[in-house]
Amino acid sequence: MSQQPIRRALISVYDKTGLEELAYGLAEAGVEIVSTGSTAARLTEVDVPVTAVEDVTGFPEVLGGRVKTLHPRVHAGLLADRADAGHRTTLEELGIGGFDLLVSNLYPFQETVAAGASLGECIEKIDIGGPAMIRAGAKNHSSVAVVVDPAGYDEVIEAVQSGGYELEQRKRLAAQAFAHTAAYDAAVATWFATTYAPDEVAVETGWPDFYAETGHRTATLRYGENPHQRAALYRGGGDAAGPGLAGAEQLHGKEMSYNNYVDADSALRAAFDFAEPCAAVIKHANPCGIAVGADIAEAHRKAHACDPLSAFGGVIATNRPVSVALAEQVAEIFTEVLVAPEYEAGAVEILTRKKNIRLLVVSPPDRAARSEERAISGGTLLQSADMVDAPGDVPSAWQLVAGPAADEALLADLAFAWRAVRAVKSNAILLAADRATVGVGMGQVNRVDAAQLAVTRAGDRVSGSVGASDAFFPFPDGLEVLTRAGVRAVVQPGGSVRDEAVVAAAEEAGITMYATGTRHFYH
Ligand SMILES: NC(=O)c1ncn([C@@H]2O[C@H](COP(=O)(O)O)[C@@H](O)[C@H]2O)c1NC=O
Numbered sequence: 001m002s003q004q005p006i007r008r009a010l011i012s013v014y015d016k017t018g019l020e021e022l023a024y025g026l027a028e029a030g031v032e033i034v035s036t037g038s039t040a041a042r043l044t045e046v047d048v049p050v051t052a053v054e055d056v057t058g059f060p061e062v063l064g065g066r067v068k069t070l071h072p073r074v075h076a077g078l079l080a081d082r083a084d085a086g087h088r089t090t091l092e093e094l095g096i097g098g099f100d101l102l103v104s105n106l107y108p109f110q111e112t113v114a115a116g117a118s119l120g121e122c123i124e125k126i127d128i129g130g131p132a133m134i135r136a137g138a139k140n141h142s143s144v145a146v147v148v149d150p151a152g153y154d155e156v157i158e159a160v161q162s163g164g165y166e167l168e169q170r171k172r173l174a175a176q177a178f179a180h181t182a183a184y185d186a187a188v189a190t191w192f193a194t195t196y197a198p199d200e201v202a203v204e205t206g207w208p209d210f211y212a213e214t215g216h217r218t219a220t221l222r223y224g225e226n227p228h229q230r231a232a233l234y235r236g237g238g239d240a241a242g243p244g245l246a247g248a249e250q251l252h253g254k255e256m257s258y259n260n261y262v263d264a265d266s267a268l269r270a271a272f273d274f275a276e277p278c279a280a281v282i283k284h285a286n287p288c289g290i291a292v293g294a295d296i297a298e299a300h301r302k303a304h305a306c307d308p309l310s311a312f313g314g315v316i317a318t319n320r321p322v323s324v325a326l327a328e329q330v331a332e333i334f335t336e337v338l339v340a341p342e343y344e345a346g347a348v349e350i351l352t353r354k355k356n357i358r359l360l361v362v363s364p365p366d367r368a369a370r371s372e373e374r375a376i377s378g379g380t381l382l383q384s385a386d387m388v389d390a391p392g393d394v395p396s397a398w399q400l401v402a403g404p405a406a407d408e409a410l411l412a413d414l415a416f417a418w419r420a421v422r423a424v425k426s427n428a429i430l431l432a433a434d435r436a437t438v439g440v441g442m443g444q445v446n447r448v449d450a451a452q453l454a455v456t457r458a459g460d461r462v463s464g465s466v467g468a469s470d471a472f473f474p475f476p477d478g479l480e481v482l483t484r485a486g487v488r489a490v491v492q493p494g495g496s497v498r499d500e501a502v503v504a505a506a507e508e509a510g511i512t513m514y515a516t517g518t519r520h521f522y523h
Pocket residue numbers: 012013014015035036037038039040065066067068069070104105106107126127128129130131
């Protein structure tokens with residue numbers, strides 16, 4: 001029999017959202033309710049008949065709640081397969097009632113850790129009895145329905161009234177239940193490995209001996225990077241309510257594609273590296289323009305001007321609300337995605353004149369809070385995010401290695417170029433003027449070609465521009481491509497064994513060159 005009537009329910013919930021309505025519905029349908037301590041107290045307060053779990057177990061709730069439901073009378077009731085004659089006989093002989101429904105949610109361990117509670121409080125918020133019950137009921141889904149999310153309470157009432165859940169529904173509920181306890185256990189294990197009981201290597205390096213990433217599917221995508229690839233979006237469990245692209249709200253446009261997400265993420269990374277109003281235009285995860293401006297519309301105008309040809313069909317991110325002026329500009333350009341922290345009144349109406357543009361609202365991503373992951377065959381690489389706060393990222397920490405010191409305006413352009421080059425795939429050379437990119441050489445396998453590409457793209461604008469190189473010049477040749485074309489100042493990490501020759505080339509060309517001591521590869 002696929003449908004399983006609900007006659008007896010065990011309710012043990014920390015989060016009491018929707019509890020009363022659920023209990024009224026169950027009581028009205030004549031379902032017997034068994035509950036733990038404060039869940040039972042709440043139901044009694046609202047006049048719902050309830051049996052205390054202690055009356056079922058014949059054992060008091062003890063040790064400050066550490067032992068409430070951890071009892072054979074509870075677990076046999078959850079684990080007995082009603083289709084198994086032997087199980088039924090055992091329950092009868094022992095006088096144990098079976099449960100048809102378990103409603104439970106767990107102590108808020110993750111929230112307690114996030115709130116900075118003491119280690120002792122965090123330990124106390126590790127739920128033991130709840131996961132044990134949930135896992136028991138979920139294993140025995142042929143007989144028991146397990147509900148772990150208050151959002152499912154309406155469905156519980158519907159099921160009770162219609163004669164119980166179908167087997168397929170109980171299987172799905174069990175799948176959700178195991179996902180719930182798995183994410184919970186992953187959070188506990190991660191906290192032990194990182195904070196409470198890290199091993200020696202973790203203490204020394206910050207990398208725990210255990211790593212778990214759990215997530216919920218929030219979208220299936222039409223396809224992956226190419227039409228023959230399948231793809232979906234999962235939102236990180238630890239990040240569930242957090243900021244970032246995976247939780248962005250889409251206001252308009254077609255469904256986001258896999259490549260849209262990748263490009264929008266690169267665009268956000270670039271735009272939010274700057275404190276001033278900044279716009280980044282991205283294609284294939286590389287910038288075709290980044291600029292800062294007095295306001296966001298000016299920033300976008302400057303970014304777009306870098307390479308209008310490539311900006312066609314691009315993805316734009318801004319680190320400021322989209323103004324009406326910006327909306328008017330973007331509405332004129334074929335744009336796949338615009339992602340921003342907010343849209344000012346009227347901006348969305350202007351942009352939606354374009355049927356296909358995807359408009360996303362995003363809370364600023366907190367990249368520092370997460371390790372960056374990359375799948376490799378058979379494993380995963382983790383690294384801390386490359387932020388713009390490395391020691392050599394502040395111009396005051398740079399070393400002047402050639403030519404005269406830059407004046408304020410030149411230094412501002414160099415500082416802009418140094419930040420912006422981080423958004424360019426290596427090997428990267430970026431040329432800028434007036435705090436806007438004018439030529440980007442990206443993704444080359446040698447630095448000379450990257451320099452040549454940047455110069456070619458900049459065209460006439462190369463003369464008087466400044467250059468940034470994501471890593472040192474291994475030979476003078478790459479730098480010479482820039483100086484011959486008219487670049488007047490360069491910032492680069494330095495540190496090549498041939499630094500002397502590179503500096504000599506800069507001196508000979510009469511340009512200013514700074515060394516940052518910090519590298520920003522981006523692959
Ligand atoms: N120890 C136990 O036997 C036990 N059984 C259930 N719990 C949890 O206790 C909470 C409900 O308790 P109360 O009804 O007292 O608020 C639920 O989050 C449930 O997951 C337990 N608590 C922790 O492990």
